[in-house]
Structure formats: structure tokens, C-alpha cells
Amino acid sequence: MATEEFQVAVHQAKLSDAISVVQAKPLQYFSDRPLNIAVVGEPGSGKSSFVNSMIGKRAGEPGAAETGIQTTTVKAKDYQHPTLPQVILWDLPGREDSAFASRIEQVDLNRFDFFIIVGYQRFRTVHTDLVHEIRAMGKRFYFVRAKIDLDLEASQRRQPSGCDEKKVLQRIKDDCVMGLLNESVIDPQVFLVSNWDSQSFDFPLLWEKLRSDLLQLKKQAFVFSLPSLSTPVLERKTDAVKKKIPLIVLYCALLALLPVPGFSFVAAMFFFVRFRSQCYREFGLDDPPLTALARDIGKPVASLHAVMKSRSLMPLILWRLPDLVGAVLILVEYCWWNRYPYAGSLVSGVISVFTSYYMLQGCLAAVAKDTQNVLSKALEKMSV
Structure with a gap:
């Protein structure tokens, strides 16, 4: 059945194969x-x-x-x-x-x-x-x-x-x-x-x-x-990737404890970009599969990138704005109180736990949604 073949290809992060399953079916099949x-x-x-x-x-x-x-x-x-x-x-x-x-x-x-x-x-x-x-x-x-x-x-x-x-x-x-x-x-x-x-x-x-x-x-x-048929497949993949989030959050929080103003933001950016790249690989949205898919459907890869909301870094920057609170406290303790910034480091670590968790959750949900968006875009030609 085309439905099962399509879902298997999506589960294997082979979006090009998922589209080919439908393209190969004669009209009488439907x-x-x-x-x-x-x-x-x-x-x-x-x-x-x-x-x-x-x-x-x-x-x-x-x-x-x-x-x-x-x-x-x-x-x-x-x-x-x-x-x-x-x-x-x-x-x-x-x-x-x-x-x-x-x-x-x-x-x-x-x-x-x-x-x-x-x-x-x-x-x-x-x-x-x-x-x-x-x-x-x-x-x-x-x-x-x-x-x-x-x-x-x-x-x-x-x-x-x-x-x-x-x-x-x-x-x-x-x-x-x-x-x-x-x-x-x-x-x-x-x-x-x-x-x-x-x-x-x-x-x-x-x-x-x-x-x-x-x-x-x-x-x-x-x-x-x-x-919509891909939804249960993507939900299972999302649940599997979610299990990796707590460990990443822990790493971000530990690094945020370091008494260096702005280091929490830098660490979060590093782990976020790595996590997003991993999500793209898991869902088939990294560059090689997307390029192959664009070639198969005869569209520029930019048209697929255009429907991927997770590519924007602006939401990440907004999520990390609370890091400024910890950075300011660290600077205040260094410059005005002349003591080791325990309070600033602790505040920075606590903030990092919450912001990192929700930031990564949001990234994962966005990538899953982007997978459906890319599939919809790729299927446009066949629906005309």
C-alpha cells in the first residue's frame, strides 16, 4: 500500500523516496x-x-x-x-x-x-x-x-x-x-x-x-x-528525540554557572545549532536529502527552505534574552561588589535550565512541522 510505503520512507528520513512512492503509482491505483x-x-x-x-x-x-x-x-x-x-x-x-x-x-x-x-x-x-x-x-x-x-x-x-x-x-x-x-x-x-x-x-x-x-x-x-498521514510517524520520531533534551539542558546549565558574562548565551547557541542539525538529520531536512528532493520535484532547494520556519535564529535570540539578567548580575558583582559572582552564576544557571528546555522543545516541534511543510510543498506539483 502506498500509505504504508510513504510512512516508512518518512520514518527513515527519506523524503525523496516518500514522494517517489506516490509518483510511481498509476492513476488506476487511486x-x-x-x-x-x-x-x-x-x-x-x-x-x-x-x-x-x-x-x-x-x-x-x-x-x-x-x-x-x-x-x-x-x-x-x-x-x-x-x-x-x-x-x-x-x-x-x-x-x-x-x-x-x-x-x-x-x-x-x-x-x-x-x-x-x-x-x-x-x-x-x-x-x-x-x-x-x-x-x-x-x-x-x-x-x-x-x-x-x-x-x-x-x-x-x-x-x-x-x-x-x-x-x-x-x-x-x-x-x-x-x-x-x-x-x-x-x-x-x-x-x-x-x-x-x-x-x-x-x-x-x-x-x-x-x-x-x-x-x-x-x-x-x-x-x-x-x-496528515505523516503526523503519527513524526510524533514517534519527536518522542524519540525528546529524550536527548534533558542532557543538553544539563550541559547548558553547567556552562551557564561559569562566572563569565554572556557565556550562557554562547553555550546555548552552540548546543542549539548542534541540536537543530541533529533534528534535521533525524527528519530528513539536512542539505543532501533536501537537495535530492528538490531535484526530483524540479524545484529549487530555496523553495523548500522558504517553508522551513525553524531555519530562523530570531526565536532563539528572543528565548535567550533572559540570559542578560545573569550576565548583568555577574558584572555587578565583579565591578561594584568586588566579590566572586556566586549569585549571578546561580541565576544564570537557573535561567538557562528553563530557557534551554523550552527553546529545544520549540526547535523540535518546529522541525517536525517543517517536515510536513516540505512534504506539502513537494507534493504541490502532483496535486495540480
């Missing part, structure tokens, strides 16, 4: 992967009716989504697709529904693998906001313009003898496409549908597109799940 599709949009856009059309149900039938003139969807509800394997459609509460805001479930969109934005009438701000959220997660979507039959009926009433159906449909699609292009969406996928007739307008094209994209979407969903 056919049994679940795909959670979120149907989102403004209230009243026809999301629930669209879900019913997708699963082949009519309103009121057992297992159908609840529909109505007023807002009916206040909680996310899942519907298993009857023919597409392992595909689950989620009917989500509408956006911008202030009248029902207090009882509408707040849904984390990160839970879902793919999105279908359902709109009605013009391209609106709510659609823009959804596009931004989805793209920020690096995920894909289709835009469905629903209730197209009602638009045609309205056009025919306005122009009983001069209504050109093709021009009306093209004008509506152009409005949607232009709205998406204005948000820098490349190759926007727009479908005009009637929720009451899944054989008319663009519904057949939507089905064809979804079927053709299905395996790629499932692979993308698997790729997005990989950083």
Missing part, C-alpha cells in the same frame, strides 16, 4: 480512494436540487436532499453517489444567509477534496469568496450555473418573438467565465444546468467531465492527505 465533493453556493441557488439530480433522486423521495423555497440546508449532509465508486456529495449550508446565521453549521472546507460551486443569476461576491478559499487550499472546482431553464423562460416572456436561446445561454456562460477569469482562474470549467432535467443543457457535459477527471481528482485527494 480508483478506490474516497472523493468528498462539496456542493457550495449562496442560499436559494439550488444546491440541494442539484445534489438530487446528481444522485438520481427527486425531492421527497427517501434518501433525497431536502429542498424548498426557504433555506432548508443548515447542516452539511452527505449523499453517496449510486454509480460513481467512492464518491460522496456533500450538500453544504448556503453562504450569506444572515437570517439563519445563528443556526447554520460553520463548515471547514478543508474537509473536502473537490468543489462544485452552484450559482444562480449573476456572478456574485459570494462566488468570488468561495473561489479564493478553494484556490487558497490548492484544490479544484467546477462552476455550475443552475436554474437555467428559469432564465430562458424569463427571456421568452420579455421577448416572446425574438428570444434567441443560444445567445441567451452564451451570454450567461460568458458572464460566469468572465467572473472566474477576473479572479485569475485558468481554464474555468462552467456548466449551465437545469436541476429538473439532467439530460439537457450542460448536464451531460458535466457528467462526462467529472467521469474523465475522477481518477485525477482521487489522486489529488490522496496527495492532500499525505502530510
Whole structure:
């Protein structure tokens, strides 16, 4: 299984091998992967009716989504697709529904693998906001313009003898496409549908597109799940490295007892850099593995360094600011009290115990998080 192979490679600090495990799998390998599709949009856009059309149900039938003139969807509800394997459609509460805001479930969109934005009438701000959220997660979507039959009926009433159906449909699609292009969406996928007739307008094209994209979407969903799958592996590695921290803290404290102003900071810096380098080796973030990973994914190694927060020394400097207290006491005892700086050395040692412990703990947690960040960055190319 790719999951186990991926986790083993992460445990062995071979991030390049972890990525290769996924790259080597053919699309058909992901056919049994679940795909959670979120149907989102403004209230009243026809999301629930669209879900019913997708699963082949009519309103009121057992297992159908609840529909109505007023807002009916206040909680996310899942519907298993009857023919597409392992595909689950989620009917989500509408956006911008202030009248029902207090009882509408707040849904984390990160839970879902793919999105279908359902709109009605013009391209609106709510659609823009959804596009931004989805793209920020690096995920894909289709835009469905629903209730197209009602638009045609309205056009025919306005122009009983001069209504050109093709021009009306093209004008509506152009409005949607232009709205998406204005948000820098490349190759926007727009479908005009009637929720009451899944054989008319663009519904057949939507089905064809979804079927053709299905395996790629499932692979993308698997790729997005990989950083979280590494969490238990990284936690075990973190627990193993934690056992080394008390001894390092002891060394820092003993050296901080020396009556030399600023020596506590120098010693802490030395041990911190050594500890961080050791963490990088344990997690596969030192230079040789990162260079190999960057080469394999065709990205500069600087792009991987950019997502590693643990490379910054500024947090270390801030953590060691309390060392100034011990240094000042040592200087005061030397220069003004004319005696051996027992108090200053003791204070310096005590401060070093606490600052060194939390500094090293923070470093270890940051390196573990950086491993997930690097994996996510390396997997970006496969999720497009």
C-alpha cells in the first residue's frame, strides 16, 4: 500500500523516496480512494436540487436532499453517489444567509477534496469568496450555473418573438467565465444546468467531465492527505528525540554557572545549532536529502527552505534574552561588589535550565512541522 510505503520512507528520513512512492503509482491505483465533493453556493441557488439530480433522486423521495423555497440546508449532509465508486456529495449550508446565521453549521472546507460551486443569476461576491478559499487550499472546482431553464423562460416572456436561446445561454456562460477569469482562474470549467432535467443543457457535459477527471481528482485527494498521514510517524520520531533534551539542558546549565558574562548565551547557541542539525538529520531536512528532493520535484532547494520556519535564529535570540539578567548580575558583582559572582552564576544557571528546555522543545516541534511543510510543498506539483 502506498500509505504504508510513504510512512516508512518518512520514518527513515527519506523524503525523496516518500514522494517517489506516490509518483510511481498509476492513476488506476487511486480508483478506490474516497472523493468528498462539496456542493457550495449562496442560499436559494439550488444546491440541494442539484445534489438530487446528481444522485438520481427527486425531492421527497427517501434518501433525497431536502429542498424548498426557504433555506432548508443548515447542516452539511452527505449523499453517496449510486454509480460513481467512492464518491460522496456533500450538500453544504448556503453562504450569506444572515437570517439563519445563528443556526447554520460553520463548515471547514478543508474537509473536502473537490468543489462544485452552484450559482444562480449573476456572478456574485459570494462566488468570488468561495473561489479564493478553494484556490487558497490548492484544490479544484467546477462552476455550475443552475436554474437555467428559469432564465430562458424569463427571456421568452420579455421577448416572446425574438428570444434567441443560444445567445441567451452564451451570454450567461460568458458572464460566469468572465467572473472566474477576473479572479485569475485558468481554464474555468462552467456548466449551465437545469436541476429538473439532467439530460439537457450542460448536464451531460458535466457528467462526462467529472467521469474523465475522477481518477485525477482521487489522486489529488490522496496527495492532500499525505502530510496528515505523516503526523503519527513524526510524533514517534519527536518522542524519540525528546529524550536527548534533558542532557543538553544539563550541559547548558553547567556552562551557564561559569562566572563569565554572556557565556550562557554562547553555550546555548552552540548546543542549539548542534541540536537543530541533529533534528534535521533525524527528519530528513539536512542539505543532501533536501537537495535530492528538490531535484526530483524540479524545484529549487530555496523553495523548500522558504517553508522551513525553524531555519530562523530570531526565536532563539528572543528565548535567550533572559540570559542578560545573569550576565548583568555577574558584572555587578565583579565591578561594584568586588566579590566572586556566586549569585549571578546561580541565576544564570537557573535561567538557562528553563530557557534551554523550552527553546529545544520549540526547535523540535518546529522541525517536525517543517517536515510536513516540505512534504506539502513537494507534493504541490502532483496535486495540480
